[in-house]
Each structure stands twice: as C-alpha cells, then as structure tokens.
Amino acid sequence: MPYNSNLIFLMIHMNSSLSVNQKSVTPDICITITLAEGHTKIMLVPFIGECACSEDKAHAINKLKNTIATHPHIKIAVLGLVCEAQPYRSPDKNSVVLQTLGKCDEALPFNEFITEHFPPCTPIRIAHHNWCHISSVELFVWVWGDDEPILDLDNEAAEHMAHGTLLPDVNMDTVKSMLKWGLEKIRESFVAFSKELDPAVDCTELEEAVITLPLRWKDYLIALNNSADVTAWMRYKNWHEKVVRDWVLGGCSCGRSKRKHTSTSLPPPRKSKCAFQWYK
Numbered sequence: 001m002p003y004n005s006n007l008i009f010l011m012i013h014m015n016s017s018l019s020v021n022q023k024s025v026t027p028d029i030c031i032t033i034t035l036a037e038g039h040t041k042i043m044l045v046p047f048i049g050e051c052a053c054s055e056d057k058a059h060a061i062n063k064l065k066n067t068i069a070t071h072p073h074i075k076i077a078v079l080g081l082v083c084e085a086q087p088y089r090s091p092d093k094n095s096v097v098l099q100t101l102g103k104c105d106e107a108l109p110f111n112e113f114i115t116e117h118f119p120p121c122t123p124i125r126i127a128h129h130n131w132c133h134i135s136s137v138e139l140f141v142w143v144w145g146d147d148e149p150i151l152d153l154d155n156e157a158a159e160h161m162a163h164g165t166l167l168p169d170v171n172m173d174t175v176k177s178m179l180k181w182g183l184e185k186i187r188e189s190f191v192a193f194s195k196e197l198d199p200a201v202d203c204t205e206l207e208e209a210v211i212t213l214p215l216r217w218k219d220y221l222i223a224l225n226n227s228a229d230v231t232a233w234m235r236y237k238n239w240h241e242k243v244v245r246d247w248v249l250g251g252c253s254c255g256r257s258k259r260k261h262t263s264t265s266l267p268p269p270r271k272s273k274c275a276f277q278w279y280k
Contacts, residue, residue, distance in 0.1 A: 001183075002205045003190045007197050008043075009036045018045065018067060025067055029078075031186075033193065044193060045071040046186045049078035054088070057081055061153050072150045075189060076182035077142045082224075085123070085135040090239045097127035098243070107240040114229045120221060121168045124232040131232035137166040137224060139175050143182040166224065170217050180213045187211065 003010070011032050017024045028051050033044035048067055052060035060079055068074050091097045101108065118124045123133035141162045144151040148160070155161060162178035165171045191203045 001187055001190065001211075002209055004194050004201055004203070004206070005036060007036055007194050007201060008190065009034045019070065025063065027064075027067060033190075035197070044073050044189060046073065046075045046189050047078075047182075048074055048076075049080070051080040051082065053082045054084050055081075065153055068151050068153070073189065074151050075144045075185040076179070077151060077153060078179075079140040081136075081138040081140070082134060083136045083138075085133040086130075088130075088132070088235065090235070090242075091129050095129060097129045101127050101236065102240065102243045104240075105244060107237045110230070110233045113233050113236055118225070118229070120225055124228060126232070126236070131235050132228050134167065134224065134228050136168060139164045139166065139172070141175050141178040141182065143178055143185055166217065166220055170221070172215075172217055176213060176215055179215075180211055183211050183213065 011034065013027075013030050013032060015026050015028060016030060016032075017026050018030065027048045029047075029049040030045055031047040033046065034040050035043065045067075048064065048071075050060055050064055057079075060081070064077050064079065068077065091102075107113075113126065114124075121135055123130040125131070141164075142151055142153055142155070142160060145155075145160045148155065152160070158174075162174040164173070164175035187206060187209070191206055194201050194203055194206075
C-alpha cells in the first residue's frame, strides 16, 4: 500500500513481544506502526496472528483476546490451528528405535534422518516410530466490523469471521476474501493515523489504491510439509539428546558408536553390553 513513509513506518514482526496487562505476550506474527521520525514508539498494532500446534482452540483464542483488549485498534486477527492425529509420545524403553537410532553418540543430521517424502496427512514414521502426523490445518480470520466497538472473536457471523482449511483439503476462498477486506480496514487506519499526524497530508493515492492479495495456497502446503519434517527431526534430536544424557549419567558407553549414522531403513539391532537405564 502506498502510505506516506515520511509519516509512518510499518514493521512486520515474527515472535516479537507486545505488552498486555503489564505482562508480555509474543504473537507469532504482528504488524506494528510507529512514527517515521523521532524515538521508536508503537502507535498501532493493526494485525496479529497465532499458529497453535496441537493446542486447544479456546486457549489460543483467549490469548488473542487478551492482546486485542490491550491493543483495541487491531483490525485483523488470524488463527492457524494445526492438529495432529494423536498426541506425540517419544519412544519408550522397549522400542525398536532405541535399538537402532539410539545407538549413536550423536544425532543424525536432518538430511540423514529425513530420507524420503512423506505426503501431507500421513505419519512421518521412521524406525517404526511416528515422529509427527499432521491430520488437519484450519485457518480462522476475524475482521473488525463497522458495527463493532472492538474486534470480537466471539462473533462468528459470516461478515466478520471466515473459516477455511488447508488440510486435508484446500478450502480457502472465504479466508482470502476476508483477508482482503481486512487489508482494506488496515488501509483505513493508515489514512486516519496519517491525517491525525498531519491534517494536510494527501492520502488520495493510498485511498484509491487497489488492494491485491496474490496468495498461492500450494506454497503454504509446501511450508507445512517442510515444517512437519523439521518438527519430526527436532523431536528425534531432543529424544536422542536425552538418551545420550541418560547413558552418560549411567556411567556407561556400552559400546555405543561415535558418529556412526544408523540408517533409518533399520539395520538389525545390536545387543547392548550393559543394562540401559531409562529415565522418564
């Protein structure tokens, strides 16, 4: 949008803290507006977004509500709800993965752990263990309506809230329309704020600009698939670090291989030379 950059400055933040009721919250994404000149001071927060992974929807919405209550000029709120087929559990002490991937002193790097393509909505199953299994991804978009005193996340009327899915099926038409309307509301706030700072400023170009939203949902599906792979590897890596730590605490290396990468295709498990101490 062609706003006057000599008056206002727009910043898109990822995981940046905002003040809420004398506390700090960290939305996954937000847009802030500051003065273009002088000391940095957040004047407007027109957009916030959260991505809740295997989190209760009501809890995630409540976090957004708390932020909106402190920043009542928010025009758009977006919630991405990522659900797994079942709650994740790390391998137990009798699992096959412990006898294979748990034998190395160092965790496999990402490219050696993820060695095949896992289609969307299928489990990332390596060494007979499900490391991640995204079953659905929903998006909710709320836009502050002209008839509302503040953005109301309890208002699920079609003119104020849109719901769509990326997985298992792509159904995002209403979400795109709502996002476009939300951008128009943000433009209105840009115009109002600019005129508040300088009543003589000419905002004609901004007011008449055509709002475009060139979204390609396939790109989001690719990002989701990549994120699932990374999540699976991070869970494996964290589990492996715990396994190694428990071996060290037990004071026994038990013939464990130093940097010998066990294939994820599962070679025959090796017998341990001493008892393995498992700690929850």
